């Protein structure tokens with residue numbers, strides 16, 4: 001594996017982007033509550049790329065939804081920089097989702113009545129309203145350029161290939177210049193070649209200091225990340241470390 | 246403030262995008278809402294127009310709202326004093342009213358008593374009533390044979406009264422109050438009086454109660470004054486050439502006197518009152534009343550309007566149910582979109598605003614169409630029926646109906662959009678991960 005000099009972890013004095021310790025989450029099951037996360041520890045520094053593997057139903061998406069402030073943990077502590085956001089109220093969480101995080105999902109979730117550019121611009125709406133039109137356009141175009149599809153800005157999703165659509169979705173995640181990118185099986189709906197391309201686009205974001213957490217089932221994709229972790233029994237461990245039953 | 250307007254703008258733009266993306270849906274919502282909003286617009290417009298038409302007719306006869314009027318009985322020096330004080334004034338006009346007969350001398354007029362021309366028999370001889378009872382006025386025609394003459398009310402004016410009673414011109418011209426009075430009095434007839442002149446061959450000789458001789462009048466024009474009795478209007482100075490001052494003080498045959506004043510003519514009222522009292526008119530007889538038709542009629546008008554608006558509101562409610570139905574179905578379909586919007590940082594409130602903006606815009610769009618339909622409908626109705634209702638001539642679409650339409654559209658938009666908006670705001674974000 002080739003590592004660019006930028007991927008070298010920064011000196012330990014720099015605070016991590018995110019720092020989770022002992023995070024737990026229990027969801028209401030059909031009969032009784034089920035503990036999905038039983039004390040997850042995770043630290044991501046600027047420029048870090050982390051792959052999370054785990055079998056279906058192990059709680060990967062649940063973990064990502066806690067990191068991305070879609071939901072709050074039941075226990076443990078979650079620090080963003082040095083700010084404790086374990087129990088942040090929804091209004092502030094929305095502002096953080098907009099300012100700090102970028103999201104990519106298995107399905108692209110593009111609005112088919114909007115052009116690629118409008119889909120990207122959608123992420124620029126936040127509690128302050130919308131950026132002025134001119135600034136908005138410049139940012140959107142820059143984001144589309146970063147994922148290599150600026151020429152498709154005026155196309156609507158039904159006319160784009162799966163790979164192109166996912167790149168529009170990535171541009172939407174990048175347009176706010178987030179500090180952390182969260183991707184939940186972004187290649188799940190793509191063929192191998194397109195999947196590789198998408199993972200490469202995501203990894204490139206870490207070159208400029210963005211943190212990346214990639215949930216995937218694909219070991220090849222995972223291997224392209226700086227660290228590979230495995231989620232099972234509600235705990236996150238370095239991959240290869242076998243759980244002794 | 247900047248924040249709020251930024252959000253408002255964002256909601257409107259994104260809401261607009263949503264509307265354009267679902268044209269058929271929007272169209273269906275609009276169809277369901279259209280009749281309701283139209284009903285509100287039509288009721289409001291109808292009420293306004295009926296109101297105005299009614300007022301226009303009343304104001305022809307009684308004077309515009311706010312006009313202050315004084316009735317004086319023609320005792321002593323009252324009439325000459327009033328005429329003198331008000332000569333040449335524009336903010337107050339005195340009207341004397343006398344009985345006159347135009348036509349063959351010494352015959353019984355075709356409308357004895359001054360009643361409408363078409364009523365056979367008329368009112369019978371003129372009656373005079375006082376504290377001792379009523380008795381016919383002996384004007385020397387009671388025993389006379391019927392002939393070609395018209396009895397009418399002759400109204401002498403010290404100035405132009407059209408500022409108080411906006412007569413509608415019908416033929417010829419109105420009285421000219423400038424220049425020297427003519428010895429041959431210029432008359433303007435109302436339509437009822439004009440009827441007699443077109444129907445019968447009436448010679449131009451006029452006998453006026455109390456006059457020294459019979460002048461030869463010139464008829465200069467015809468107007469609609471809203472009255473049913475034949476009436477002729479004349480410059481009072483032209484009339485006074487023929488009436489001796491002594492006859493003006495006669496309570497039996499002397500003229501009735503009415504003074505019309507603008508609301509601001511306070512000074513002239515003071516002067517008139519002072520002069521009248523000085524001339525011997527009892528102070529308690531100089532009383533002023535104000536025309537308040539609108540106020541008097543407003544309760545019944547308002548009641549009617551509310552009844553109709555209530556029915557319109559019911560129709561509107563059905564439209565709201567339609568928009569609500571479409572809105573809820575749409576939210577169900579757009580769960581992923583809303584979850585995604587929340588995931589990328591759109592706050593709940595703004596999301597609700599976006600959904601609400603869609604129905605609000607739909608409501609406003611419908612209102613615009615309904616108002617447009619109302620304007621076109623009114624124009625059509627006026628071209629078809631306008632000639633039958635002179636008081637409706639030149640009626641413009643009342644702005645109140647436009648406002649009512651916009652309000653109805655907004656209210657329907659809010660009612661129809663609120664529940665979907667709240668639902669949209671409650672969609673959990675994690676939906677995007679399970680889909």
Ligand SMILES: Nc1ncnc2c1ncn2[C@@H]1O[C@H](COP(=O)(O)OP(=O)(O)OP(=O)(O)O)[C@@H](O)[C@H]1O
Pocket residue numbers: 027028029036054055056057058059060061062063
């Ligand atoms: N809203 C919920 N209420 C109750 N249980 C839930 C809820 N959402 C998910 N779960 C359960 O939590 C567990 C973890 O789900 P999660 O989606 O995090 O798994 P995952 O690791 O992402 O799986 P996959 O790889 O299939 O996407 C699953 O067993 C699921 O059934």
Ligand SMILES: [Mg+2]
Pocket residue numbers: 060061062184678
């Ligand atoms: Mg998952």
